[in-house]
Each structure stands twice: as structure tokens, then as C-alpha cells.
Amino acid sequence: DTGVSQDPRHKITKRGQNVTFRCDPISEHNRLYWYRQTLGQGPEFLTYFQNEAQLEKSRLLSDRFSAERPKGSFSTLEIQRTEQGDSAMYLCASSLDYRDEKLFFGSGTQLSVL
Amino acid sequence: QKEVEQDPGPLSVPEGAIVSLNCTYSNSAFQYFMWYRQYSRKGPELLMYTYSSGNKEDGRFTAQVDKSSKYISLFIRDSQPSDSATYLCAMSPITQGGSEKLVFGKGTKLTVNP
Numbered sequence: 001d002t003g004v005s006q007d008p009r010h011k012i013t014k015r016g017q018n019v020t021f022r023c024d025p026i027s028e029h030n031r032l033y034w035y036r037q038t039l040g041q042g043p044e045f046l047t048y049f050q051n052e053a054q055l056e057k058s059r060l061l062s063d064r065f066s067a068e069r070p071k072g073s074f075s076t077l078e079i080q081r082t083e084q085g086d087s088a089m090y091l092c093a094s095s096l097d098y099r100d101e102k103l104f105f106g107s108g109t110q111l112s113v114l
Numbered sequence: 115q116k117e118v119e120q121d122p123g124p125l126s127v128p129e130g131a132i133v134s135l136n137c138t139y140s141n142s143a144f145q146y147f148m149w150y151r152q153y154s155r156k157g158p159e160l161l162m163y164t165y166s167s168g169n170k171e172d173g174r175f176t177a178q179v180d181k182s183s184k185y186i187s188l189f190i191r192d193s194q195p196s197d198s199a200t201y202l203c204a205m206s207p208i209t210q211g212g213s214e215k216l217v218f219g220k221g222t223k224l225t226v227n228p
Contacts, residue, residue, distance in 0.1 A: 041221075110155070
């Protein structure tokens with residue numbers, strides 16, 4: 001399977017714990033995006049990378065959230081001191097480069113904060 | 115007013131019906147328009163992509179864009195139970211930096227009854 005891969009698929013954690021998600025984009029895709037989706041809503045943009053550079057962060061991304069993309073390949077999204085409001089599906093997507101608007105999504109990581 | 119408005123439904127139709135899904139938007143900078151299909155607990159899957167006003171057809175699916183009215187539609191002919199999913203419209207502006215983040219509608223939940 002050469003699609004976008006996300007790990008884990010599901011994560012249950014207690015409030016206050018830290019969690020980290022991983023995304024492996026489609027090979028040779030330079031852009032990588034993180035979105036968050038809550039029940040009954042469309043995905044909302046969090047941040048994106050062009051290779052290893054983080055180019056934009058949404059105001060939704062509080063200082064408890066940090067994303068990295070070392071070496072421009074896979075990416076990690078870490079949430080520190082999780083809150084119940086962080087419960088959502090975290091989606092990763094990739095696109096070929098800045099000229100390509102078509103995003104290809106992974107299956108997401110469903111986070112539940114108890 | 116949200117940038118992208120989409121009726122969340124739910125929409126229930128009999129098998130074989132023609133389905134019409136719609137979105138309106140307020141940002142005239144949006145130039146790229148996409149429709150994604152999302153099955154339960156899965157990531158969005160790109161269905162249709164267009165950047166000009168008019169119609170684009172792909173099998174049973176037709177995407178229509180009317181930039182003057184800021185209105186886009188997705189038509190599904192001969193709908194099948196396997197089409198049951200949430201359909202998300204998504205849009206992106208053009209900037210000097212190239213493609214930007216997608217802005218999604220809330221999604222319309224469609225059920226096709228056998």
C-alpha cells in the first residue's frame with residue numbers, strides 16, 4: 001500500500017498525559033498536512049510542512065501541540081497535557097508539491113481523552 | 115458566516131436515484147474545488163477535482179462549479195448503496211506561494227437504501 005499511513009489508528013489516554021502520532025506520507029510527496037476532525041464537522045487545518053519546513057500553523061494549534069517533520073519524510077504530532085477537548089480524529093494528508101492542490105489523506109488517528 | 119457552507123443532511127435516497135449535493139462559499143479567492151467521500155471511521159478520499167467553472171464528469175459523478183454564484187455541486191447518477199458515506203466539499207485559494215490549505219464544508223451524510 002503506497003498511500004498515507006498513520007499510526008496508531010486509535011489512542012485512548014487520560015487527561016494530562018502526552019500523546020504522539022506518526023504520519024508517513026506518500027513517497028516523494030513534499031507537502032504534508034495535519035487536520036483535525038470532530039464529530040459532524042469537516043476537517044480543520046492545523047499545520048503543514050514543505051519538506052522539513054513548517055510553513056503555517058493554525059490558531060487551533062495551541063502551545064500544547066507540536067509537529068515535526070525531520071528530514072522531510074515522516075511527521076509526528078505531539079499533544080502535551082491532553083484535555084478532553086482534544087478528543088478528535090487527527091488526519092494527515094500529503095500532496096506532491098506546492099503546485100498540487102490535491103490532498104491525499106490517511107485513515108486518521110482517533111484520539112479519546114478520558 | 116463560515117467560509118464554506120454545506121447542508122449536513124442527513125440525506126436518504128432509494129437505490130438508483132440521482133443525488134445532488136451542494137456547497138456555497140464566500141471567499142472569492144477560492145479557485146480550486148474538490149469533493150471528498152468519507153466512510154465511517156476512515157479518512158477522506160478524493161473523488162472529484164476542478165478549478166474552472168462548468169461541469170466535470172467522471173463515471174457516475176459530475177462536479178459543477180459556478181464561480182459567479184459561489185456555488186458548487188456534486189451529482190451522483192444511479193446511486194448505489196456503496197455510495198452511502200459523508201461527502202465533503204473542499205476549496206483552496208491560489209496564492210503566490212502556490213497551493214494553500216483546503217477549507218472544508220461540514221459534510222453531507224448520504225444513505226442510499228437498497
